[in-house]
Amino acid sequence: MAMFLEKVKTPGLAHLSWVIGDADQAAVIDPRRDIDVYLEIAKSQGARITHVIETHRNEDLVSGAPMLAERTGARVLHGPNADQEIRYAETVRESDCIELGNLVLKILETPGHTDDSISIAIHDENNPGDAVGVFTGDALFIGDVGRTDFYPDRAEEVAGKLFDSLNKLLALGDQAIIYPAHGAGSVCGSGMAEREFSTIGHERLHNSMLQIRDREEFIEAKLDEMHYQPPYFRRMERLNAEGGSRLPTPMGLTPLDPETLLARRDEGCDVIDIRSPESYAGAHVEGALSLPLGLITAYAGWLLDPDRSLVLVADDLDQAGEALVHFGRIGYDRVEGAYSGGMAAWAASGNAFDSVPLVDAGDVSQRVGESKDLWQLLDVRKKEEFDRTAIEGACHIYLGHLADRLDSLDRDKAFTVLCGSGMRAMVGASLLRRNGFDRVDVFLGSMGAWTNR
Amino acid sequence: MAMFLEKVKTPGLAHLSWVIGDADQAAVIDPRRDIDVYLEIAKSQGARITHVIETHRNEDLVSGAPMLAERTGARVLHGPNADQEIRYAETVRESDCIELGNLVLKILETPGHTDDSISIAIHDENNPGDAVGVFTGDALFIGDVGRTDFYPDRAEEVAGKLFDSLNKLLALGDQAIIYPAHGAGSVCGSGMAEREFSTIGHERLHNSMLQIRDREEFIEAKLDEMHYQPPYFRRMERLNAEGGSRLPTPMGLTPLDPETLLARRDEGCDVIDIRSPESYAGAHVEGALSLPLGLITAYAGWLLDPDRSLVLVADDLDQAGEALVHFGRIGYDRVEGAYSGGMAAWAASGNAFDSVPLVDAGDVSQRVGESKDLWQLLDVRKKEEFDRTAIEGACHIYLGHLADRLDSLDRDKAFTVLCGSGMRAMVGASLLRRNGFDRVDVFLGSMGAWTNR
Amino acid sequence: MAMFLEKVKTPGLAHLSWVIGDADQAAVIDPRRDIDVYLEIAKSQGARITHVIETHRNEDLVSGAPMLAERTGARVLHGPNADQEIRYAETVRESDCIELGNLVLKILETPGHTDDSISIAIHDENNPGDAVGVFTGDALFIGDVGRTDFYPDRAEEVAGKLFDSLNKLLALGDQAIIYPAHGAGSVCGSGMAEREFSTIGHERLHNSMLQIRDREEFIEAKLDEMHYQPPYFRRMERLNAEGGSRLPTPMGLTPLDPETLLARRDEGCDVIDIRSPESYAGAHVEGALSLPLGLITAYAGWLLDPDRSLVLVADDLDQAGEALVHFGRIGYDRVEGAYSGGMAAWAASGNAFDSVPLVDAGDVSQRVGESKDLWQLLDVRKKEEFDRTAIEGACHIYLGHLADRLDSLDRDKAFTVLCGSGMRAMVGASLLRRNGFDRVDVFLGSMGAWTNR
């Protein structure tokens, strides 16, 4: 039985978790809430999950640690100095070791991103000495380092701690492979590489934050960073101290016919359309919010009230089931059912539908020259994207902030919403429509099309 | 090991095939081209497929009999009097018996639908005497009987033969369960029940064609029927006499990026958009024909040249792989690849896209009163549907005939295309657009919405 | 959307359950405890499970009705006159109707097997009048009728009731297809056909019990029948009145290494070897009971104390997971883990193992002539099998009764255990070994080999 180390990637959140083991024993690092994947990996290796280790308290997703412990009897280990007591975990500290066959996992306290952040060096007893690899949590990513904006009062202090933690990681040696908790696309960093394999050595040479060798300079750089913090983060932190519950099962998702969906909507459920932006543009249920499957984990936490029930409009029930899992990963459990019969059947049953016009680069470039009194280009990307390149005359409101900033917009104007490709723009457009903006269209292709026009 | 009898349903074609067996042996009745499903069933029963029986030469799909025989060594059995020699099959005749453990399959010649049509009575040696069930092929359906329009010169003769064949089936007794080759939705009959389980007894009481007890009256009723015959039927007949080849594997389907898809289009490939009509309405590749997945087997045979290569626009590669199978079932093997990245990414790469406006019942009822000179309502349903109920002023061209009838339409007019729900209408609309009609929209919901308005 | 009717077969218990539906609604008849299969079928049909119907209180398995109701919100319907209140169900009575689209399910009270037994006739509103089919529960099987030995005090009365119920079913007409709750191999009947499809008409002609047209004669025939009643039946009845709990998930089954398995054994867990009899014969854990996967549902209820925990020896974890489901279906939930590393690795870790010699027909025929003082042939089949044909000099103890009858056996003798093939014999042999019988072997091939020698 070989030593094994497998990656479990959660797209959307760009979350990485890991299963490592030897000799019939396995440890899971930073499990997500839908834990069957870890059980499957352990089973295929003939191993028993004996340890679950959290590199830090998660703010962006529901931790699967308590569920995994309940299912397997594994011990949950968590770093020291957590903001709140982690009810389901034991505390581990610097130099604590966990043995799995001939593997030794050694705890390194690496605070900065959070006070309780740890890294976990991997040693092989057959070749004792240097670490083979290291789980770096949210301390060190490939191409970036952890964000340090979660303690606004202690901003300098925690940035400095991260600097020290990174030095501790560098001291492991160039040969150590790094296994971080996030990859490209995560909100937990902004400069992460597209590449998901690297070593301390490669990062030492190429990670731009590791090129800053002066502590003060590093702190300054961190303080200059700007990160979005969706409102659900606070809820996740509390929930992950208490320990979340098992994910509702997609198998039980109720198929809804048009009448039932409308009845639920009228009872106060949010109607969420998880189909592609072009499907939504073509035809959608009146009042539905566009939130394509791939954007759920990134934007539900900004746009949706966790206490309201959701009903979905989906291409099919499998897609709706996937959405239920995505919602569940960030703590939205109240998915009541899904309509997936298509908008042709929807309309054929006598139900009303709505459309959103799409415009292209030609249309936009024509209007850009027109009067600003009647028409407004609205860019909903992140500020850093907007700052890098934007269309003249466009106003910027980040999609996550749009709901709170509607009053700043003139309802008498027509709006063309844009983003990078049109996906987020459609979410923004649907939000405007739900709030009574009548003349809204979307620039399909958005900045991509604009640049390539 | 119990005797088993399992149904394999092929949606779209509404084709039913069957696996029956006992004591480690199995027979497959009327296999389709993608045969793994039969092998799976046999494996799960621990049985070896020893016989493949065709109830008639298939005109609407590629027979899987030769592939199944090649893979398993099974004998292929086919009725007598085929129009062409069936190269891969042995001929069976009235009263021939096939034994599978304690099951006996007994051949009944039941011509009419085709000259070579047979039915297969199922007897259980443990209870000899009356048939337990009967595979009725295209002779007797649940709620209907087989069409008899394939020999225009001998229309009366073959309708009379079918009458006699049905009497032979009725003579099996009320207790016999029937297992036909098609269910509701097939083009091989028009009055088939939504229900897929019945007996000779229940059909004797309720099948309207079986209520006609006079031979001449029956012949007259059959001659009065109107059936569409897509052009690919002739090709299928020839191919199924020779024996088709194995289905191309969906696994090898090439993902295309936008540039490659466009290059293929410019080299002469047909671009087929298999997504939902609302997705196509929202945004689609210029020049693409709308043909939603569920309509492929019904309309590709009308609309596409089997000698041209196809490239697909799909929601994802799984859907494209499914489409490849659907195309393959009716002998369209030249699917070269698929773009499935979404229209937002498509446009973001700087590529042009097109949309089709959707209108609703309110829009249509407003226009119905307007001048006919500028605007035409075009109904593409089957004639029998149109005859049952239609919107005043609509002109009717069956979707299968539309390509040949474009010259009868006034290109200066605007067109609103409709069908039952909007699915087929979108196919028709895309056909008009590809042929230079500029002002085309689709009535989403179509007759369903009109009736429920 | 066609009307659908799908069979779910549970091997071992030979239990049949059914999903029937139309127009987005589905009903499940007699669900088992592992209910995902019903949810999958409903999903694939795009239907919502709105009704769960029990044809009678189950005595041989845990009903899945309450779990399915909890997951889907469906109503549970149960016949009148149950021995105990069915807590999770509403009572339905003669002629009550349930509508699912154009399908109508009509209740027929058919007591006899139990007082609360109902049958459910299937009508199609498109062809009103005669039933298309009927769910017959444990009243009428294919080739047999329900057992009536559950009320020993009222034996004649309930046999007579069954006679009347069967007449009610016959009155539905020959055309009605029958869908019973059990197939061949079930302990709920003994003459069931290997065939799983039939009609009222075919049964009227061929079911031997339906050939008895005199009520008194029928009652007499029923009173003459002999049925085994495993002790867990009583527990199932109580549990199914209360409503059982969800099945433990096979995913969480703990892999055990040899040391842990032995530790559990020493703590009092039963070690159950679910591998083939030849694997057990070759090498097994000392003290393990042989209970091959396929025999669990038939014999665990006889041999195992539901209050003791179990640890399994399996070929692999998938097989152990299957066993967990089989145990769960009959209410044995305490499966603590499984060893699946093979006996070579087991022994290589320094652990002891045991073997059981296998003998063949030659060996047995040689010994049959030998002195009876030293050697005893022990046949553990059902009495009806033994009565039909047996080896001279063999003594008979039914496997289910063996544990209680050990004292009747002379421990100084050598024993050769036999059954039909050697499967049940190995279970019996392992039971003898666990109880201190030293010289036990098994006749592999058993009566099959004897007959074919």
Next chain:
Amino acid sequence: MAMFLEKVKTPGLAHLSWVIGDADQAAVIDPRRDIDVYLEIAKSQGARITHVIETHRNEDLVSGAPMLAERTGARVLHGPNADQEIRYAETVRESDCIELGNLVLKILETPGHTDDSISIAIHDENNPGDAVGVFTGDALFIGDVGRTDFYPDRAEEVAGKLFDSLNKLLALGDQAIIYPAHGAGSVCGSGMAEREFSTIGHERLHNSMLQIRDREEFIEAKLDEMHYQPPYFRRMERLNAEGGSRLPTPMGLTPLDPETLLARRDEGCDVIDIRSPESYAGAHVEGALSLPLGLITAYAGWLLDPDRSLVLVADDLDQAGEALVHFGRIGYDRVEGAYSGGMAAWAASGNAFDSVPLVDAGDVSQRVGESKDLWQLLDVRKKEEFDRTAIEGACHIYLGHLADRLDSLDRDKAFTVLCGSGMRAMVGASLLRRNGFDRVDVFLGSMGAWTNR
């Protein structure tokens, strides 16, 4: 779309292949013959396989490169100086580069194991300069280096070349992750680590062969190594120059009943029992060779004539299908069918069976003291294992050589066969039995049990 790099591990052969890609393009390194896994990975990443690279001509398995090229249109690249022309490949040389999005794969000629061996450095255009990783083929493993015994005439020369090649790899820098073509358990090296992740840095520090910094000393060490070379290696080399054919599909594997299996045996098929050694010990088909599933790729090449057909005895058809794939990976395509009904049913049909007695450490230690004239302990492990530790008085013949060395054994003696655990011993015992040795048993647990006794 992140850059991806996924491992595909083939147990048994301990073969590692890799899929690496970026921006819709993927390359596969050293594909095995069953290629669907690569297509699945590419599909899940939305990428098109454009390149297949072989690090050397494979001698231990059938290369999947030509099949993958045929299915995808990918180019196949192979190093220079192959012994025979590789018909399906283009030659690449030092410093050639392949671009996949922002990834650059750079060829390093690293001969030694074979003349055509290459390694492939992975560079990320976003961080140009140092390699992120390197595919090392059979040049450098984790914990070992490639064997250099394939050119006996040029033994020193090629060992020296490997030394130089390893230096070239070390020059890539400590930060480079290594991705070799084999892991622990492969016959292509003997000291490989159980761990499957490492870097140039870690190997530089811990790989014992890399500690030898003197070229002559390294050559000497390589010349001292002893490797087994199964006879099928020569066939693989030729076949992999020509290009093998597609793997037969497990789906079509014919289930055999006992009679058919025996008929095939009598026609000259080899009967191969792929079940566990304890199942074989319990009962097996007379004349069957024991070759448990997990040993097929390691020993079929020694024991089986590739021109003879095989029939299998398996636990179930899935296991037989797996075996078909294992056989196919090393070029044994003639698997004609499988019996999987169990030995109880086998014997119950009146067929003879055989058993192999198992003995334990107690039995063996008792006999060790006994006379050597009647009984012989036979150890079939590799010589290096035997040399490390053995039981006094045991004679050693490597399992791969046993068939050729039967004449050296005294047929009048009894034999107890042993290995590490009993698996290989059972293969050896079955070989003896097939060759007329009457008194053969197996030490279950073998050296493991002996050491732990």
